[in-house]
Amino acid sequence: xxxxxxxxxxxxxxxxxxxxxxxxxxxxxxxxxxxxxxxxxxxxxxxxxxxxxxxxxxxxxxxxxxxxxxxxxxxxxxxxxxxxxxxxxxxxxxxxxxxxxxxxxxxxxxxxxxxxxxxxxxxxxxxxxxxxxxxxxxxxxxxxxxxxxxxxxxxxxxxxxxxxxxxxxxxxxxxxxxxxxxxxxxxxxxxxxxxxxxxxxxxxxxxxxxxxxxxxxxxxxxxxxxxxxxxxxxxxxxxxxxxxxxxxxxxxxxxxxxxxxxxxxxxxxxxxxxxxxxxxxxxxxxxxxxxxxxxx
Numbered sequence: 001x002x003x004x005x006x007x008x009x010x011x012x013x014x015x016x017x018x019x020x021x022x023x024x025x026x027x028x029x030x031x032x033x034x035x036x037x038x039x040x041x042x043x044x045x046x047x048x049x050x051x052x053x054x055x056x057x058x059x060x061x062x063x064x065x066x067x068x069x070x071x072x073x074x075x076x077x078x079x080x081x082x083x084x085x086x087x088x089x090x091x092x093x094x095x096x097x098x099x100x101x102x103x104x105x106x107x108x109x110x111x112x113x114x115x116x117x118x119x120x121x122x123x124x125x126x127x128x129x130x131x132x133x134x135x136x137x138x139x140x141x142x143x144x145x146x147x148x149x150x151x152x153x154x155x156x157x158x159x160x161x162x163x164x165x166x167x168x169x170x171x172x173x174x175x176x177x178x179x180x181x182x183x184x185x186x187x188x189x190x191x192x193x194x195x196x197x198x199x200x201x202x203x204x205x206x207x208x209x210x211x212x213x214x215x216x217x218x219x220x221x222x223x224x225x226x227x228x229x230x231x232x233x234x235x236x237x238x239x240x241x242x243x244x245x246x247x248x249x250x251x252x253x254x255x256x257x258x259x260x261x262x263x264x265x266x267x268x269x270x271x272x273x274x275x276x277x278x279x280x281x282x283x284x285x286x287x288x289x290x291x292x293x294x295x296x
Contacts, residue, residue: 003046004037006059006066010097012036013063014072017083018091023076030060049132058128070102131284143266146275150239155209159190161275162207162237165265166193168272171203188225195233204229206236214238214259216245223253232256237265 016032017024034044034056044056064081067073072087083091095101150158171193191205206222208214219236226234232255239262242250250257260268269275 003039003043003056003059006062007096007098009033009060009063010066011091011094013060014067014083014087014091014097017073017081018088021083021088023080023082026061026064026079026081029064029081030057033060048128049136050128053128055129062127066097066099066102139267139270142270142276143263146266146269147239147262149275150209153209158209159205159207162205163191163193165269165272165274166191166203166205166235168274169268171195188221189229201233202231204231204234206234208236208238208240210238210240213241213243214246215243216249219246219249219257219259223249223255223257226255234258235260238262239265 012033013029016029016036030044033039039056044054046055047053048055048058064073067087068075068081070086071084072090073081074084076082090097150161153161188206189204190207193203193205195201195203204226206225208218214236219242222234222236226232234255235258236250237260241261242259247259250259
């Protein structure tokens, strides 16, 4: 099953702690929650969009933080928790332990929860998820801007952009020597790159700024061009999409063909800083538990 919202973990955690009033580690609590919600190992490893932490770990941690803020659990050393008397009383109720309920019933919640409520913020996602969602939305807008600019480029300039991108990803010779073929008589090949620093193998490129989707016919022509070069590897990049017939054909041939559509192209350009620049950096802080747990 999918990973529940973090507020959905709160009451099952409280119930577990009420039935087992001794001190429990975060690892124990996460293990119990994985069993309660039948969350597979694979799902437990699924990362936030930022890639900084598993979604499951993040949401269970925020559920514990809410319970801690409300005085329903207490922290017993680093990463260890137990239920409080208030928590035992609350565990006998059945209302969802989301922030709206907690805010209405407990005075010890931090002021920021009330502020979030006043501002109409969603209370079913964690702060990290909110930041990740915002970054994802910004990147979508950047991707649209990238595509708008690519449409204004000449075909030859677009081919050079593709080579620049692949150079930035580590392909090319010792001097990042990616070559764009001549504008004419290219025999269906738009670029040539060394796969490794020593040039032991080469990759042939086809770059198309098409409005319509790419079908089997275009991929078949590219494969024919590779065969004419005795090549075994090729990358076909387009600003549009690939039809299923194109994808299936690329997977069926003996050559290794990588297909990159417009969405993936924009994402790779953002990830490898090609055609984009960083205009603002935000540093996120978190409490250093080792510092506060020190006996000194």
